[in-house]
Amino acid sequence: MTPPLLRVDDLHVQFSTRDGIVRAVNGMTFDLNEGETIAILGESGSGKSVTAQAIMGILDPEVASIPSGSITFRGEELVGLPERKHRKLRGTDIAMIFQDALSALNPVICVGDQVAEMFRVHAGASRKSAKQQAIEVMGHVGIPAAAQRYGDYPHQFSGGMRQRIMIAMMIALKPAVLIADEPTTALDVTVQAQIMELLKELQRETGTGLILITHDLGVVASVAERIVVMYSGRVMEQGDVDAMYARPANPYTIGLLDSIPRLDARIGRLPAIPGLPPNLLNTPSGCPFHVRCTRAEDTCRVDPVPPLVEVGPAHKSACWFAEEVYAHGK
Amino acid sequence: MASDDMSGAQAPVVSVRDLVKHYPIERGIIFRKRVGTVHAVDGVTFDLMPGQTLAIVGESGCGKSTVGRLLVGLEQPTSGSVTVAGTDLSTLNARELLATRRDLQIILQDPYTSLDPRMTVGAIIGEPFEIHPEAIPAGKDAKGAVRDLMARVGLNPEFINRYPHQFSGGQRQRIGIARALALNPHVIIADEPVSALDVSIQAQVMNLLMDLRDELGLSYVFISHDLAVVRQIADTIAVMYLGQIVEYGDAEQIYEHPQHPYTAALLSAVPVADPVVQRSRTRIPLSGDLPSPADPPSGCRFRTRCFQAQAKCAEVMPELVASGDKHVVACHFPLEAVTSV
Ligand SMILES: Nc1ncnc2c1ncn2[C@@H]1O[C@H](COP(=O)(O)OP(=O)(O)OP(=O)(O)O)[C@@H](O)[C@H]1O
Ligand SMILES: Nc1ncnc2c1ncn2[C@@H]1O[C@H](COP(=O)(O)OP(=O)(O)OP(=O)(O)O)[C@@H](O)[C@H]1O
Ligand code: SF4
Ligand SMILES: [Mg+2]
Ligand SMILES: [Mg+2]
Numbered sequence: 001m002t003p004p005l006l007r008v009d010d011l012h013v014q015f016s017t018r019d020g021i022v023r024a025v026n027g028m029t030f031d032l033n034e035g036e037t038i039a040i041l042g043e044s045g046s047g048k049s050v051t052a053q054a055i056m057g058i059l060d061p062e063v064a065s066i067p068s069g070s071i072t073f074r075g076e077e078l079v080g081l082p083e084r085k086h087r088k089l090r091g092t093d094i095a096m097i098f099q100d101a102l103s104a105l106n107p108v109i110c111v112g113d114q115v116a117e118m119f120r121v122h123a124g125a126s127r128k129s130a131k132q133q134a135i136e137v138m139g140h141v142g143i144p145a146a147a148q149r150y151g152d153y154p155h156q157f158s159g160g161m162r163q164r165i166m167i168a169m170m171i172a173l174k175p176a177v178l179i180a181d182e183p184t185t186a187l188d189v190t191v192q193a194q195i196m197e198l199l200k201e202l203q204r205e206t207g208t209g210l211i212l213i214t215h216d217l218g219v220v221a222s223v224a225e226r227i228v229v230m231y232s233g234r235v236m237e238q239g240d241v242d243a244m245y246a247r248p249a250n251p252y253t254i255g256l257l258d259s260i261p262r263l264d265a266r267i268g269r270l271p272a273i274p275g276l277p278p279n280l281l282n283t284p285s286g287c288p289f290h291v292r293c294t295r296a297e298d299t300c301r302v303d304p305v306p307p308l309v310e311v312g313p314a315h316k317s318a319c320w321f322a323e324e325v326y327a328h329g330k
Numbered sequence: 331m332a333s334d335d336m337s338g339a340q341a342p343v344v345s346v347r348d349l350v351k352h353y354p355i356e357r358g359i360i361f362r363k364r365v366g367t368v369h370a371v372d373g374v375t376f377d378l379m380p381g382q383t384l385a386i387v388g389e390s391g392c393g394k395s396t397v398g399r400l401l402v403g404l405e406q407p408t409s410g411s412v413t414v415a416g417t418d419l420s421t422l423n424a425r426e427l428l429a430t431r432r433d434l435q436i437i438l439q440d441p442y443t444s445l446d447p448r449m450t451v452g453a454i455i456g457e458p459f460e461i462h463p464e465a466i467p468a469g470k471d472a473k474g475a476v477r478d479l480m481a482r483v484g485l486n487p488e489f490i491n492r493y494p495h496q497f498s499g500g501q502r503q504r505i506g507i508a509r510a511l512a513l514n515p516h517v518i519i520a521d522e523p524v525s526a527l528d529v530s531i532q533a534q535v536m537n538l539l540m541d542l543r544d545e546l547g548l549s550y551v552f553i554s555h556d557l558a559v560v561r562q563i564a565d566t567i568a569v570m571y572l573g574q575i576v577e578y579g580d581a582e583q584i585y586e587h588p589q590h591p592y593t594a595a596l597l598s599a600v601p602v603a604d605p606v607v608q609r610s611r612t613r614i615p616l617s618g619d620l621p622s623p624a625d626p627p628s629g630c631r632f633r634t635r636c637f638q639a640q641a642k643c644a645e646v647m648p649e650l651v652a653s654g655d656k657h658v659v660a661c662h663f664p665l666e667a668v669t670s671v
Binding site: 043044144158160161188189190192193194197215216217218219220221222241242245255256257259260261262263264265266267268269270271272273274276277 | 389390498500501528529530531532533534536537540555556557558559561562563582585595596597599600601602603604605606607608609613615616618619620
């Protein structure tokens, strides 16, 4: 069997800080196949971005370490890969777009040249043809009057336009894996919808495997095929979007789904998850969610941590009562 | 519906009429020269009824926060009036203004920057009592009043001497709410009160706001760009675009049957957090980018992006007119009107 495009297996990432060891990712596991979109959903601090940084190989080696786990790209191990090789992968096969495109663009090079550069370096286009292709792709992602705006600098573009430029660059690069870390969080909804549609279109054209990091279940519902739900650096549940939405198998997922306000219904008071988000410097023993979980029993409060168990086809949950929660339905 | 208040209709607690706020754009270092005007708020009119929640929605830069700041007097309007409990604020002297302002308090978006990091939580919540000691309930001292407020918003009163950085985002938002409640206001202006919070915490704070509204009979002006959150709390909504209200009225009617093309496009762009429902929805695309508030389009401000626009839209500015029975819309070619049953 050919290995999946990207496999993350029991990944652990920790930071040594003045206040102690921060265990940011504790056993992240998922597979990404070609042309697939997987969403990593979780609240602030749950380890989404750190997972992305580990895949990209951009964790700060001064403070971060990967004590165990593996990340393979087309079967090749990325954990421990020399920086030179990792950098080569980043420039070609694995790419990332960030919440704030401004930080990813070079402020002193005009936007058009930055897009053209992608065609020159990755497709070996001539200077002239690269410029032509850049203008074309800029128009394609919805930059009005692309030829006139070719020479503009990043600060002259709005947030939505900068994000479109990032996508234009990805169309040129055609990475095998694209990680989008909250690509639309800072944008207005009308712009957000346009950007998500562009991302999907890019994916259809290039067959890219897309990892979408977000805390917005609405966005997940519109673009992802599979979801990984994280809490306190752990995978709480993963599965196909529809199956998981219809029949979540983890109390945290249920709490999360219930507390999300929906545009199409007035519920009024929402069933909120009680208590506070976890403190990663001081994680509790047992299941990290037990302090807030209404289903918790004594077994949940002590180690070991509940393992991910299969409850349905390609559907896994890390809860001692996974089968029961699953059978009980939402 | 019962006919009880059909005749003796209640008076609004806050009335806003033709509110305008223009900011000058100036150039030059030594000789400041006015080179333009930002039309941040351009003729906003609404009524807030007692015990009700009016939500102001719209995209970034449409003027929501400016309206909020004008309401609480953090800024002075260029023109137009704000009337609180029947009194036009512009007719009051400084002392009367201070007394009236007690009744209107604001909660700000960012629980991380809106609290002074050097003050204890007790000092932050109790600060309004320094100007208005008369607001301390009889038989209590300021500290006791602060403890009561903390308990009311779900903060442990034992934490009265802690500093803001020792609290989570949701807890800090509760501190802001407690402070806003100190003077027993009737009206709270909440500017994006849950936007910076995680969903699980967002629901807690929303529930707290709804409980306080019901227990204390508060009225809210709830400013938010999140239409799913707004739907849970609003009785009335005002949809703003480039400084103007384009649609205003009964929240359920507007969510179910938006009539302004902008409202319809905005609602269609918000993803529903349900994959099956979401896949069946179609988005109304908007053409072009948001025009600059320093140079708004002639006629209807939305016309440059509108799918309904015709020649008239560039020439005549549409007024807010009744469309259906519970709401008004500013558009020459509104989507189909519906009357509620
Ligand atoms: N360089 C670092 N040093 C120390 N701790 C870090 C570092 N980077 C991240 N962390 C910690 O790791 C945890 C996970 O962070 P991460 O950025 O992955 O969260 P996230 O899920 O992306 O959250 P958000 O939704 O807020 O972006 C957090 O507690 C964070 O404080
Ligand atoms: N002090 C100021 N000087 C000049 N322009 C201003 C000032 N305050 C606000 N503006 C402008 O007025 C317009 C309305 O701003 P406002 O903050 O009210 O928008 P908003 O609807 O609250 O947006 P957001 O959703 O981003 O908070 C914007 O174009 C803004 O840039
Ligand atoms: S007045 Fe014209 S341009 Fe404005 S919203 Fe209505 S149809 Fe569109
Ligand atoms: Mg992140
Ligand atoms: Mg604002």
